[in-house]
Amino acid sequence: KSLESSAKGIQDRLVSGGDKMAQPERERLELEFKQKARDFQFQSKELNEAKAVADREMLKQLKPKLDQAVEEVIKKGGFDLVFERGAVIDVKPQYDVTRQVIERMNQMK
Template sequence: MSVLVDAQVVAKIAVVDVANIARQLVDTSATARQLENEFKSRAAELEKMWAEVRRSTERLQSDGPGMTDSERSKLETETQRKQNSYSAKAQAFEADNRRRKMEETNKIMNRIRKAVRELAKENGFNIVVDSGATVYAGPSDDITEHVLKRVK
């Protein structure tokens, strides 16, 4: 005959609003300004290139009918070259900007994870759940403010 033993393990669970913490850190950190400064010269260059494309296009529209076929063809080719150059640089700019934003976001998320792990160990939490994954958690289980204080 076998005997079943009920083992009750009481888990100490906490909840943290990771998205709220990340949002507050991004809003108050110098990261946004740093990224803006990092990409400022490239953005200015793109604006200048776009102005050249616009001027060339406007010239083609206004002066094109009075030009010789050779002149118009040359201007069309030059306008297309400028447009292609602008498009390539704009795509590279956007990709680099997204990559850098992701790098900075990952740094913030790593800081948050580290703070959550430390608080969980210090306070004996077995499980810490993101509040976005819960239907309900009492306010006493929410450690968001504690994590925020630790990462600021």
């Protein structure tokens, strides 16, 4: 957050008074702004990668529980087919077992 606000401050100084600044000062601020922008992009990439790793780890831990919950809902409901939500364009609410699977997973805690 401080990196973002610092870059914003430099940008504001360049926009508001850049034309009145001496050439070396303006170039120094432009260089500093570019460096902060690179740092911000790097930190953003690092955070996104860390989030992706955490998401994969969470899914890895939840997968056996999810599979068990789906299997139990299938058996209890006597379903012949169950599709992932992303593979279905539209479904009538009475055929959507998502809520049942979630409730079963919550009971398994």
